[in-house]
Amino acid sequence: MDFQFSSNENRPLMKPNRKRLNQDQIRLLETSFNSNRKLQVDCKLELARRLGLLPRQVTIWYQNRRAREKIHTIELDHKTIQLELDSVLAENRRLEQEVCMLKHELNKVQQMLSVANPSITLLPCVNISDRLKLP
């Protein structure tokens, strides 16, 4: 394996000259990953042998693949929650409109009653709607 060195001679970096895995290597790793998210030792050694990689590289690939899957899952969850939130907000708007309309109707009925019988005490509709509010 090729190595490159840091320009800082006090702290030489031993970083391997990285090469991306080819499509065949990725295909085999993906197939293996889909059958088991956790890498067994014997499986790692077999994969490394078949792919011409170091067992350490197979380990790293699995770690990174799990991390990518986790990010993908979180993104999907986020989208799902966002859709649910949008739906709840839409329902909330609809209910608010309904409350407003009912308050209006109640007002009209109270007005009609008070005209028909002035001795009736009007209910403050604002209090009625307040009772509908959740804590």
Add this chain to the structure above:
DNA sequence: TTGTGTTTTACGACCTC
């Protein structure tokens, strides 16, 4: 080209069993 954003490989620190 080249500047820039994204993806992939690799590793160290820390955690769990």
Add this chain to the structure above:
DNA sequence: GAGGTCGTAAAACACAA
């Protein structure tokens, strides 16, 4: 202690300007 996650560096790559 082996192997996991998490955060990150940096190489590899894609692509617009």
